[in-house]
Amino acid sequence: MTGVLEAIHRLGAAYASWWVSPLPRARVAWLRTLAYGFIFLDVFVLRPWVADNGSVSTLLYEPLMIGRFLPLPEPTPFFVSAVKYSLLASAAIALSGRLPRAAGIGVFLLYTEWMLIAFSYGKVDHDRFAFLVALAVLPTVGKANWRDASVDAASGWALRCIQTAVVATYFLAAFAKLRYGGIDWVNGATLMRAILRRGTIFTDPLREHPQLLQVGQYMIVLFELCSPLMLMRNKIGRLYVRAAFLFHAITYAGITILFWPHILCLFSFLRLERLGSARAAFMERYVHGPA
Amino acid sequence: MSQRAKLIRVLMTVVVGACLVLGSWKGEDDNFPFGPFRMYSTKQMLDGRVRGLQLWGRHPCGPFMNLVIEDFGLRRADLEGQLGKLAVEPTVLLTELERSYRRLHGGSFPFETLQLRDKIYQLESGRPVRESFNILGTRSTPSDLVDPCP
Numbered sequence: 001m002t003g004v005l006e007a008i009h010r011l012g013a014a015y016a017s018w019w020v021s022p023l024p025r026a027r028v029a030w031l032r033t034l035a036y037g038f039i040f041l042d043v044f045v046l047r048p049w050v051a052d053n054g055s056v057s058t059l060l061y062e063p064l065m066i067g068r069f070l071p072l073p074e075p076t077p078f079f080v081s082a083v084k085y086s087l088l089a090s091a092a093i094a095l096s097g098r099l100p101r102a103a104g105i106g107v108f109l110l111y112t113e114w115m116l117i118a119f120s121y122g123k124v125d126h127d128r129f130a131f132l133v134a135l136a137v138l139p140t141v142g143k144a145n146w147r148d149a150s151v152d153a154a155s156g157w158a159l160r161c162i163q164t165a166v167v168a169t170y171f172l173a174a175f176a177k178l179r180y181g182g183i184d185w186v187n188g189a190t191l192m193r194a195i196l197r198r199g200t201i202f203t204d205p206l207r208e209h210p211q212l213l214q215v216g217q218y219m220i221v222l223f224e225l226c227s228p229l230m231l232m233r234n235k236i237g238r239l240y241v242r243a244a245f246l247f248h249a250i251t252y253a254g255i256t257i258l259f260w261p262h263i264l265c266l267f268s269f270l271r272l273e274r275l276g277s278a279r280a281a282f283m284e285r286y287v288h289g290p291a
Numbered sequence: 292m293s294q295r296a297k298l299i300r301v302l303m304t305v306v307v308g309a310c311l312v313l314g315s316w317k318g319e320d321d322n323f324p325f326g327p328f329r330m331y332s333t334k335q336m337l338d339g340r341v342r343g344l345q346l347w348g349r350h351p352c353g354p355f356m357n358l359v360i361e362d363f364g365l366r367r368a369d370l371e372g373q374l375g376k377l378a379v380e381p382t383v384l385l386t387e388l389e390r391s392y393r394r395l396h397g398g399s400f401p402f403e404t405l406q407l408r409d410k411i412y413q414l415e416s417g418r419p420v421r422e423s424f425n426i427l428g429t430r431s432t433p434s435d436l437v438d439p440c441p
């Protein structure tokens with residue numbers, strides 16, 4: 001019994017120390033730039049239709065569980081505009097590096113409401129979880145800048161949360177395929193359906209080769225089930241991260257679907273802190289260099 | 292970082308992780324952001340039908356055209372959700388689409404007829420062999436409420 005308790009204690013300590021192992025604060029600063037900058041891209045370019053939801057009849061509005069539990073207003077044109085511009089203002093302040101905690105929390109809350117508006121008309125997108133986690137944890141680190149050479153537990157925890165959320169998205173997506181589709185998901189015509197609905201010049205020829213698509217279906221599930229390998233801090237982990245980027249590039253080329261915010265969170269695996277020293281070297285050489 | 296701060300953070304990961312696993316096991320889309328990760332999770336039988344919703348419209352002096360659903364304030368996936376799990380009647384949906392189009396375009400509405408269609412691909416052994424249409428609902432707007440021909 002004592003041995004079991006000791007083993008549990010050691011496991012718990014290992015679990016805890018993994019989550020708070022120090023990682024570079026500069027990487028947090030770069031991720032903040034990407035995440036808060038992405039808010040503008042999302043609102044104006046990728047999903048401008050969210051703003052239009054305010055003009056859709058509230059008869060078609062079916063709030064999600066959070067929207068029914070909390071006293072959130074129905075999306076009228078005024079309310080949606082208020083959320084939109086408050087979100088953009090918070091993101092601009094957060095991008096400037098000022099008030100990282102307050103502005104960051106504002107972005108997290110307002111973007112969550114923005115997503116609740118978007119997903120309360122019949123379709124919930126499932127590529128946002130890691131990004132919401134990023135918006136939730138990035139403010140917890142406090143001030144950070146691109147050239148900060150320090151490593152600390154607060155940055156480590158935030159980055160680990162984002163990385164784990166990315167892996168959980170892949171891994172639990174495989175579980176959802178088996179839950180809703182069963183073995184017919186991999187043995188059926190799932191990718192054929194995607195190609196018929198939104199194929200491109202690259203995938204339309206595959207309509208004549210359903211067996212190839214079935215092989216692709218098995219590979220997708222295998223990729224998702226093995227996704228925890230991304231968390232390994234060695235060559236295998238780095239290779240898997242590259243495979244994830246490649247997977248999304250192929251998906252976009254094939255059916256024009258790109259999980260933008262999820263891909264942004266993939267950058268949490270990359271050594272973005274090196275960009276700070278590269279930028280400094282560039283400025284030194286080309287901007288402030290000898291006359 | 293203090294031990295207390297570390298403990299709080301680690302406990303949060305346990306709570307969020309548990310919510311996520313529970314949502315994936317028992318939850319539905321309604322439980323966002325802790326619902327199941329259902330992207331492309333539905334199966335498609337090798338000898339089944341693939342459906343794609345389309346919105347068609349006709350100007351007073353033109354043929355039927357396949358319209359851009361986003362011009363009406365929603366996505367195709369939203370319309371499919373409204374007709375599917377939310378079980379909204381097609382004609383009710385078309386009425387609301389006309390209303391939202393007018394709100395988005397300053398009262399203007401150029402379509403005397405709106406129609407929801409299912410484009411259907413019949414599969415045999417996983418290969419598409421036939422295409423067809425199924426009209427789900429049609430709505431006509433009186434000509435005095437429609438923009439004149441350009």
